[in-house]
Amino acid sequence: MSIREDALQGRMTPIFEACAKNEGVSPEFLMQGVAKGIIAIPKNNNHHFEKIMAVGQGLSTKVNANIGSSKDHQGVEQELQKLCIALKAGTDAVMDLSMGGDLNDVRREILRNCPIPLGTVPIYQSVAEVVENQKKDIGALSVDYIFDTIRQQAEDGVDFMTIHCGINRNTLERLRGQERLMGVVSRGGSFLIEWMTYNQKENPFYEHYDELLAILKKHEVTLSLGDSVRPGCLADATDAGQLQELIHLGELTQRAWDAGVQVIIEGPGHMPMDQIEANIVLQKRICRGAPFYVLGPLVTDIAPGYDHITGAIGGAIAAKAGADFLCYVTPAEHLKLPDGDDVRDGVIASKIAAHAADICKGVPGAMDRDIAMAKCRNALDWKGQIDLSLDPEKARRFREEGGTYKGDACSMCGSYCAIKVYKKATLPQRQVVE
C-alpha cells in the first residue's frame, strides 16, 4: 500500500502520525490532504529519517536546496559539506543534481547523510553516463537504460524525483510555433528534446508513463512533474508553450493519483511579478490543487550575483499566492556551481521568502517568532535576538563587529538609540499614571 492509497482508504499509519507531529497539524488533516492530492509526503520506503515533512495546502511553505557534483567538481566531500550547510541553514529538502563522478556513489553517500527528504532528476544520471562513460550522444540512450536508472535510484531511497513527462510532441509543436527569446532552459527538458529529436520518437516518460508510475509506487517515490518549458527570461513567461505543458501536467497528475502515486508540480522560472499570482491560480486549477514547487521565480533577469534576492522576491509572492515549496536560488545562479557560502545564502533567502508568506497565508503560529523578536528588540536583549534569527551566526558576527555598544544599544544610533530614548521619555509618565 502506498501513502496515497492508505490515505484514500482512511488508514492511519505511523507515517501520517510522525509527519503530523513535525508539521504541527493533526494526522487526520494530513491524511485527508494526501487523499485529496493537495498534500504530498515525500518519503521513500528505503530512506530512513525522522524529520518526515509534507508539502501542500494548510502547511508551512517548504524550501529545497539543490546540491550536486559537476563534470569539473566531482568530489563527494564538497557536496557533503554543502549538505551540512544547507541543513544548518534550515532547508526542508535537498536535491542531488550531480552529473560528475561516480553518480551512484555520490547519491548513496548523500542519502546516507541526509536526514530530510532527498530528490533527484534521474535523467541527469542517464545522460551523464551515456555521454561521459560511453562517449555517445544523448539520443543513443535506450529507454531501458533510462528506466533502469530510475529503478536504481528508487531502490536506493530517493524520496522525490523530478521527471519531465509533460514535454511531448504536442508541447514541442506549440513551442516551435512561437518566438521565444531563450528557448528551453530546463536541463532535463533540453535532454529530452534532444532525445526526441534524435530518435524522432515521443518522450519516453510520456509514452511509458504507466511503467514509470509502477516503479515510483513500488518504492514510494513522490513524482515531481518537471516543467521543461519554464520561461528562462521574463519575456518568455506565461506563453503558449509553458501553458501547453501545464495542461499535460494536469492530465498526468490525475493519472498518477489514480495509480497511487503522490504528485508535486514544478513551476516557473523567470517571471514578472504581476504574472506570478495568475500562474499559481492556473497551476492549482489545472492540476487540481496539487502542491506547487516553484523554481524562484526570478522577477528580473539583470541581477547575476544577486539572484538569491530576485528568487526570494518571486518566491515570497508565489508562496503568498499559494505555492507550497520553494526551490532556492543561489547568488551563483547563471554564473557557476554554488559553493558553501552560496548554498547558505540561497537557503536563508528562500527561508525568508517562505516565512514572510506563511505570516500572510494564515499558517498557525507563523508570526510567533516575529513577536518574540520584537519583544527582544524592545528589551535590547541581544542574545534573544540572535537566538531568534534565521542566521544566528551572521547576526552574532554583526553584533560583535558593532563593538562599543555591547550589552546596551548598538553602534547604529549609539547613545541616540530610539528604543532607549523613547523609554526614558515615557517610563516616568507611565509610573506617574500608575
Ligand code: SF4
Ligand atoms: S541603537 Fe538604533 S538600531 Fe541599535 S538598537 Fe537602538 S534604535 Fe535600534
